[in-house]
Amino acid sequence: MRREVPLIITSIAGLVFAISFFIPLLGDAQNRFSDWVSIVQSFAVWLGLLNLTKVSLEKITRKREGWQYAILTVVSLVIMLAIGMFDGFSGLAQDPPVSYREPGTNFDWMFRYVYTPLTSTMFAMLAFFVASASYRAFRARNFEATLLLVAGFFVMGGRVPLFDLLIRWFTDYPLFNQFADWIMTYPNTAGQRAIMIGIALGIMSSSLRIILGIERSHVGGQ
Amino acid sequence: MPPAIVNFIAGQVGVQQLVVSGTSTTAQTPPSHPRAAFLVLLIIISFTISAIAQEPADTAAFDLPDERPAPPTSVVVTDFKYDAGNRVDITWVPSIDDQPELTLVDGYTVYRSANGGDYKLLDSLLPGISMYEDEEVTPDSVYTYYVATMSGKDTVQSVVTQEIRPEWELVNFDLAWLFVIAVIISGSIVWFIWRARAGADLFVRKIAGLDAVDEAIGRATEMGRPILFIPGILDMDDVQTIAGLTILGRVAKQIADYDTRIRMPVSRSLVMTAARETIKASYQVAGRPDAYSDDMVSYVTDEQFGYVAAVDGIMVREKPATIFLLGAFFAESLILAETGNSIGAIQIAGTARPAQLPFFIAACDFTLIGEELFAASAYLSGEPKQLGSLKxxxxxxGIAMLAIILGMVAVTMATAFEIDFFQMIADGLNQVFSTKAE
Known part of the structure; x- marks a missing residue:
């Protein structure tokens, strides 16, 4: 039963979702399922919170590698939670009530001046990783990599005015810009669409396997 | 005041002659009767005052504009086609005063009356908006609407729409062709599954990334290092995450067989519980339930870059020998893959997001492109019925290829030779494949 019940629920939900695409009357049932998912997700947030606390505390007490970071995690969690709750309750007492996320609250300050810079820092690292990955990808080791190198050369060259400025001696026509546009509009779009068609068919096949109960690996079946 | 009237009054009261100049009147000859003269003067003053009092009001009517905006026009209500009878659309032409430079219109309010009852406010909308979807209606009621232009506290209402009774439809006939295509594809998948079950020999091409799974797990076992499994950053309602977990089921069984460690930080609580159940079940199937631990899967954070920071930290500290990146990825894909690359791990990645595929191809050893991610579990199982579904x-x-070739020929012929028949084919294909449900 431990495996069968999830499979039955999955099959019913999958069928309702698939059929409701064509039968409008079932649209309401689809919305109902989505509401249930949202409710379950909101309860599951507590599971995650408890798990994070448990894992971090265990790490600290057993002095595992990097346990200092776990202290930082727990302290950050407690501070953010405490400030959010303080702002939330004190905001409720005001007339009109003020949300803890409103500009000017302590929580908003933490969000703007601690959380956002941290997030931006992580995102900024992407620029360096793009450079190192491009270096590897554009090495002309074989035919495909050479093709990628040549296409990349023209697309990047056409996206900035430099290349077209260099050929101004011969022509005013934005040759590189037009060629870059052509690569992006035709070969690139065609390739992406081929991948998208494959993905759509893959999703159909995968969904059918799950709805029909043939695919059971996610519930431990083989 | 006209001189004739003044003279007529003067005659009645005994005044000999009056000279009227403009709005002021002066008696040049003293009246014979002082009381009558006073009465005439009083009447004249009254006329003069009333004339002066009226004049500015009339002038104001011409000089100052009317500050009330015009109402919306052409307010039309239509039943939304192919729904459960729970939506009507109201459209209108915005007020002629709804122009950004005038700042006269603050927005629009939509009112509804159900079954002849009072009109109730449904919503307030911003200026420039000319449509409202009312999804709070029922098929068994009759509704009328009007839209009002808001200007400060003032509202100017449009005419009331005609009555409408929302209707429900059983089937969305706009999607009929899509339904036929879906039935053909689904039917063929089921048919190939049935054929595979009956013992037919089906050819499925090799997928290098999946053939390398054994090698990757074996490498981690030999090196005594953990395997890191990242299921993407979306929740269980995303099909890519489910695909990632189905692969996890297969991979976890091999990991249990090889007695290797698996580490799985996740960014969603539901994925954590689902992944734990998947790994636990795989360990049970492998006959090693005692080796399973809840600590194999841990929740980090829902925040995208917070999750990336934590996973990068795990990679750098624990140096896993093998990393699986299978699921839905966004901007974090390259950060994770490059960090994995820098620690020398074998990386097998897969996603159905075309924008992230180049990053994985550049930074990982093997990449499952799009459909290969969804085929992975069936491929790894090696079961005929699962492989049949891939077939x-x-x-x-085949249908997609035929449609593309037919479309290319039809559009080319219709454009080059202006043949109606080919234009009809092109339009038909466009209608079939561009239909989508709202």
Whole structure:
């Protein structure tokens, strides 16, 4: 039963979702399922919170590698939670009530001046990783990599005015810009669409396997 | 005041002659009767005052504009086609005063009356908006609407719409062709599954990334290092995450067989519980339930870059020998893959997001492109019935190829030779494949 019940629920939900695409009357049932998912997700947030606390505390007490970071995690969690709750309750007492996320609250300050810079820092690292990955990808080791190198050369060259400025001696026509546009509009779009068609068919096949109960690996079946 | 009237009054009261100049009147000859003269003067003053009092009001009517905006016009209500009778659309032409430079219109309010009852406010909308979807209606009621232009506290209402009774439809006939295509593809998938069950020999091409799974797990075992499994950053309602977990089921069984460690930080609580159940079940199937621990899967954070920071930290500290990146990825894909690359791990990645595929191809050893991610679990299982489902996809690809070739020929012929027949084919294909449900 431990495996069968999830499979039955999955099959019913999958069928309702698939059929409701064509039968409008079932649209309401689809919305109902989505509401249930949202409710379950909101309860599951507590599971995650408890798990994070448990894992971090265990790490600290057993002095595992990097346990200092776990202290930082727990302290950050407690501070953010405490400030959010303080702002939330004190905001409720005001007339009109003020949300803890409103500009000017302590929580908003933490969000703007601690959380956002941290997030931006992580995102900024992407620029360096793009450079190192491009270096590897554009090495002309074989035919495909050479093709990628040549296409990349023209697309990047056409996206900035430099290349077209260099050929101004011969022509005013934005040759590189037009060629870059052509690569992006035709070969690139065609390739992406081929991948998208494959993905759509893959999703159909995968969904059918799950709805029909043939695919059971996610519930431990083989 | 006209002189004739003044003279007529003067005659009645005994005044000999009056000279009227403009609005002021002066008696040049003293009246014979002082009381009558006073009465005439009083009447004249009254006329003069009333004339002066009226004049500015009339002038104001011409000089100052009316500050009330015009109402919306052409307010039309239509039943939304192919729904459960729970939506009507109201459209209108915005007020002529709804122009950004005038700042006269603050927005629009939509009112509804159900079954002849009072009009109730439904919503307030911003200026420039000319449509409202009312999804709070029922098929058994009759509704009328009007829209009002808001200007400060003032509202100017449009005419009331005609009555409408929302209707429900059983089937969305706009999607009929899509339904037929879906039935053909689904039917072919089921048919190939049935054929595979009956023992037919089906050819499925090799997928290098999946053939390397054994090698990757074996490498981690030999090196005594953990395996890191990242299921993407979306929740269980995303099909890519489910695909990632189905692969996890297969991978976890091998990991249990090889007695290797698996580490799985996740960014969603539901994924954590689902992944734990998947790994636990795989360990049970492998006959090693005692080796399973809840600590194999841990929740980090829902925040995208917070999750990336934590996973990068795990990679750098624990140096896993093998990393699986299978699921839905966004901007974090390259950060994770490059960090994995820098620690020398074998990386097998897969996603159905075309924008992230180049990053994985550049930074990982093997990449499952799009459909290969969804085929992975069936491929790894090696079961004929699962492989049969992959074969069924080929019918869908065949339909897509035929439609693309036919579309290319039809559009080319219609454009080059202006043949109506080909234009009709092109329009038909466009209608079939561009239909989508709202």
């Amino acid at each position: 069924g996809q080929d019918v869908g690809k």
